[in-house]
Amino acid sequence: MDLTVNGQTVYAHTGGRPFDPARPAIVLIHGAGMDHTVWSLQSRYLAHHGRSVLAVDLPGHGRSAGAPLPSIEELADWVVALLDAAGVAKVALAGHSMGALVALETAARHGDRIESLALLGVAETMPVHPDLLAAAALNDPSAIELVVGWGHGPCGHVGGAAAPGLSLVPGGRRLMQRARPGVLGVDLGACNAYGRGGAAAAAVSCPALFLLGGVDRMTPAKSGKALAAKVSGSEVVLLSGIGHMVMTEAPNATTDAFSARFAAR
Amino acid sequence: MADAKFLKFDTLSLHAGQRPDPATGARAVPIYQSTSYVFDDTDHAASLFNLERPGHIYSRISNPTVAVLEERLAALDGGVGAVCTASGQAALTLAIMTLMDAGGHIVASSSIYGGSRNLLAYTLPRFGITTTFVSPRDLDGFRAAIRPETRLLFGEVLGNPGLEVLDIPGLSVIAHDSGLPLMVDATFVTPYLCKPLSVGADLVMHSCTKWLAGHGVAIGGVVIDGGTFDWEASGKFPTLTEPYAGYHGIDFAEEYGPAAFIMRARAEGLRDFGACMSPMNAFQILQGVETLPLRMKGHIHNTRKVLGFLESEAYAENGSVAWVTHPELPDHPDHRLRAQLLPHGAGSIISFGIKGGREAGRRFIEKLALFSHLANVGDAKSLVIHPASTTHAQLDAEALAAAGVGEDMIRLSIGLEDCDDLIDDLRQALRAATKA
Numbered sequence: 001m002d003l004t005v006n007g008q009t010v011y012a013h014t015g016g017r018p019f020d021p022a023r024p025a026i027v028l029i030h031g032a033g034m035d036h037t038v039w040s041l042q043s044r045y046l047a048h049h050g051r052s053v054l055a056v057d058l059p060g061h062g063r064s065a066g067a068p069l070p071s072i073e074e075l076a077d078w079v080v081a082l083l084d085a086a087g088v089a090k091v092a093l094a095g096h097s098m099g100a101l102v103a104l105e106t107a108a109r110h111g112d113r114i115e116s117l118a119l120l121g122v123a124e125t126m127p128v129h130p131d132l133l134a135a136a137a138l139n140d141p142s143a144i145e146l147v148v149g150w151g152h153g154p155c156g157h158v159g160g161a162a163a164p165g166l167s168l169v170p171g172g173r174r175l176m177q178r179a180r181p182g183v184l185g186v187d188l189g190a191c192n193a194y195g196r197g198g199a200a201a202a203a204v205s206c207p208a209l210f211l212l213g214g215v216d217r218m219t220p221a222k223s224g225k226a227l228a229a230k231v232s233g234s235e236v237v238l239l240s241g242i243g244h245m246v247m248t249e250a251p252n253a254t255t256d257a258f259s260a261r262f263a264a265r
Numbered sequence: 266m267a268d269a270k271f272l273k274f275d276t277l278s279l280h281a282g283q284r285p286d287p288a289t290g291a292r293a294v295p296i297y298q299s300t301s302y303v304f305d306d307t308d309h310a311a312s313l314f315n316l317e318r319p320g321h322i323y324s325r326i327s328n329p330t331v332a333v334l335e336e337r338l339a340a341l342d343g344g345v346g347a348v349c350t351a352s353g354q355a356a357l358t359l360a361i362m363t364l365m366d367a368g369g370h371i372v373a374s375s376s377i378y379g380g381s382r383n384l385l386a387y388t389l390p391r392f393g394i395t396t397t398f399v400s401p402r403d404l405d406g407f408r409a410a411i412r413p414e415t416r417l418l419f420g421e422v423l424g425n426p427g428l429e430v431l432d433i434p435g436l437s438v439i440a441h442d443s444g445l446p447l448m449v450d451a452t453f454v455t456p457y458l459c460k461p462l463s464v465g466a467d468l469v470m471h472s473c474t475k476w477l478a479g480h481g482v483a484i485g486g487v488v489i490d491g492g493t494f495d496w497e498a499s500g501k502f503p504t505l506t507e508p509y510a511g512y513h514g515i516d517f518a519e520e521y522g523p524a525a526f527i528m529r530a531r532a533e534g535l536r537d538f539g540a541c542m543s544p545m546n547a548f549q550i551l552q553g554v555e556t557l558p559l560r561m562k563g564h565i566h567n568t569r570k571v572l573g574f575l576e577s578e579a580y581a582e583n584g585s586v587a588w589v590t591h592p593e594l595p596d597h598p599d600h601r602l603r604a605q606l607l608p609h610g611a612g613s614i615i616s617f618g619i620k621g622g623r624e625a626g627r628r629f630i631e632k633l634a635l636f637s638h639l640a641n642v643g644d645a646k647s648l649v650i651h652p653a654s655t656t657h658a659q660l661d662a663e664a665l666a667a668a669g670v671g672e673d674m675i676r677l678s679i680g681l682e683d684c685d686d687l688i689d690d691l692r693q694a695l696r697a698a699t700k701a
Binding site for chain 2: 013016035037040041044045048062129131132145146147148149150155157158159160161162163164165166167169170171174175177178251252255
């Protein structure tokens with residue numbers, strides 16, 4: 001569905017069922033250079049298990065108009081504008097990587113709008129190597145190769161995908177190649193600059209699930225656990241053998257974790 | 266920072282798509298000879314049917330053994346996903362049925378496998394899908410043949426049996442300028458020699474029966490989605506960009522992004538047309554794929570040795586051969602394009618004309634001892650055929666000429682025997698055939 005947020009058209013996938021603001025809602029936020037399709041399974045599952053779903057394309061990503069926003073803080077405020085546009089007062093919020101930082105910051109800044117959190121592939125800080133930042137800023141294809149190569153664990157590289165016939169590394173590469181020029185650079189810059197992770201975690205007052213890949217090389221599990229320790233009452237699910245692309249490398253485990261916390265009949 | 270590490274081709278040939286079986290620890294890919302799969306509960310069943318969870322329901326749609334082969338072939342070709350089919354012909358049919366309806370039109374190379382030509386020229390028109398054939402070297406002809414209702418450009422990396430090298434980058438530009446995808450049949454080269462998706466093709470298909478398997482014991486096909494084509498921007502593919510009533514109103518491009526085509530091909534194409542690959546065939550083809558790099562090196566080595574014999578001895582010295590065609594020969598019209606697209610070898614098919622025409626060809630084939638006379642290519646064993654009387658027998662004289670098939674043409678598929686034995690066999694058969 002299309003929404004108008006801050007005067008710009010925004011696309012959000014609703015998981016195959018019309019968005020109903022009267023039902024409990026969940027917003028799914030993708031990572032740097034990606035779009036709503038990373039959540040295709042979880043979107044459909046949750047939409048058919050009691051949730052209204054907004055798997056959003058952030059500004060400048062996927063089908064959404066505008067330019068990418070340059071900071072996690074601006075993206076957090078944008079999420080609240082999205083909720084206003086959708087007519088929902090309070091939502092569950094799930095995010096992956098950059099999207100997880102956005103979800104975390106949103107919960108810290110606008111706690112009254114967030115019912116619960118699910119953070120996938122997350123750490124208190126996400127410093128990006130200067131070479132990668134520079135390559136992404138120049139739209140050098142090597143930036144995508146670095147993100148895709150480091151982002152997938154053995155399940156992505158060797159395969160054995162849960163979805164029959166899909167190959168995760170080429171799939172991740174193609175997804176990022178579809179992003180508009182400059183988007184990945186802005187996103188990685190936002191991740192690199194964000195320094196409020198610890199403070200935001202301490203300010204979170206809602207239940208928070210941390211879904212961490214055991215062999216994540218971009219946001220190592222120990223960093224995710226350290227961040228989780230700063231959120232009161234948080235829960236950690238550690239997925240053995242899984243890299244940074246948690247929801248595509250371990251789609252069933254991700255859905256199971258979501259189901260336990262978000263599904264409703 | 267350190268470069269990203271990706272598994273190399275030889276490693277993917279052995280490992281892609283498989284982790285040791287979690288139930289038994291089996292290192293080899295198990296043959297899941299099961300039609301169907303037990304659901305955890307009713308909710309799990311509903312979730313599988315509604316594409317909320319990945320997994321297997323019924324082996325016509327997906328099967329764990331077949332899925333390993335699909336993922337392995339997708340990884341080797343650099344595609345986002347693959348669907349294996351009962352044969353190469355089924356792969357071509359599946360791709361076409363996924364892309365277009367009655368009224369659709371294809372522009373295809375005229376130098377393609379006779380079975381593919383039959384499908385496009387004679388069978389699909391009964392269902393309202395027509396094809397214009399164009400010489401693979403005539404790029405302007407491809408552009409001129411595109412109509413408003415065209416939905417696909419199609420060719421083979423190496424023409425059959427003329428061995429023309431398809432200008433994939435050039436054709437890709439023509440296709441994309443018109444908002445159309447380019448599909449390439451890469452059976453003759455396998456991803457070891459050419460990855461069409463990396464040079465502009467959007468879809469690639471193989472007959473797995475040939476070099477991918479290599480043993481000649483299993484029929485199978487595959488279509489692989491590069492994930493590169495923008496179906497929405499094109500606006501010509503409602504099967505991928507509009508809600509599909511047959512699957513709860515799903516819009517495949519919206520739902521799956523770069524994997525839209527391959528998801529629809531499975532969800533609709535395998536479900537409804539049903540031309541699936543059996544798990545046993547997938548297992549057998551996997552045994553071949555594991556040794557693909559080794560075998561392709563051997564095929565290319567032997568092919569070059571046989572080419573040397575045909576060129577130097579059979580043609581130049583004793584004149585038993587009238588002409589020899591292979592893209593690696595300097596006088597081949599596509600030699601330069603071959604160097605660009607097929608730097609590691611141009612396949613193991615050799616065409617030559619025997620002095621004495623049809624009758625000499627018949628005697629030659631009957632005198633061969635090691636080469637097997639049969640209608641296949643890409644076996645580990647060397648094969649021979651006379652296309653005008655077999656694979657292309659349905660074509661009339663005009664179509665034969667358009668396909669580059671002469672009555673004197675002999676097609677060799679060079680196998681993995683000791684190349685000295687192959688050359689000895691060719692030498693004695695040529696001598697016997699042309700002496701008479």
